[in-house]
Amino acid sequence: MTLHTRVTLRPTMLSDLDFVVGVEQDAANRPFITPWERTQHEGAVRFPDARHFIVELDATSAGFVILQGCRSPNRSVELKRIVLLPKGLGVGRACVRKLKTLAFAQLGAHRFWLDVKGRNEHARQLYVSEGFVEEGRLRESVRIEGEVGPEGAEVFDDLIVMSLLRREFESRQAQGREPS
Template identity: 60%
Template sequence: MTAVNSLAANRTPARVRLRPTMQSDIDFVLTLEHDPENLPFITPWERTQHEAAIRFPDFRHFIIEAGQDLASAGFLILIGCRSPHQALELKRMVVRHKGEGHGRAALRVAKKVAFDDLGAHRFWLDVRTHNHRARALYDTEGFAPEGLLRECVRGASGFDSLVVMSMLQAEFADRRALALELPA
């Protein structure tokens, strides 16, 4: 398990830990994915897709545990963990309670896992253009926009576009040197 205390903007530190998802966690994951607050921003998976992601070595499926009691606060999925190109994707990150710093803290742990543990050269993601909260988070956490995939996923009111964003290992190292990332 990987843990961090991360400062949420003007708040006390958010205590966050990532632990591997177990079969017994899938109902929690599916509940978060189908929460009406989250549906406009993601394309939910079926149970079998999550079960496969837990077992498939190219994936890392984590439960985000947060707070003093380290209760389940969300989940995140990494894809490409065995990529010969060292390109790792943050496929999905969903937190239960927005605005408490759990997403930012979990993202910092995910970057540490991607670059330090899995040896990524490039850590990338895509985000729906109308997901302003997530886009702002990724921007302030050092992800650079790379391009726009126009109207590529079906949303509730038509087709949505995605912004592709990434961070390179050298950029992560530069941010770490400025104490903007978790220490090695």
């Protein structure tokens, strides 16, 4: 059994939200995300344009993902958030691969996009290796909470916008670079 088959996505239920908020608050994840309030997650679970999933590894909750723009007339689906607790096991890669297939095959996306904090080099490299292309950088657009720079100045990070187009995904499939 491969990791790809061991990682599954299931729709988030309201009873999962304590787990979701806890994963966001984990010290290993805080530097790379801007946590939401529980009510924001409730909205994403209920809002028809969004998809909120629990990521499971061997049927055990391992994190969550949020897609937005699922009904976009421009067919541009956003990977709004991916937050995982097990690190370094390949769960993130397996999850991104499942999400690409979901976006293009099930949601009919033309474009699948995301933004990633500049400091999150590990995630950025994963996205590049999975075919995402950097489109641009929003310089110093997010404040780093709790971090102070020289002379007490606030510290900010960039957001890097990346995307994968349907034709690029299909080309990767034709080359055998996407799992079936």
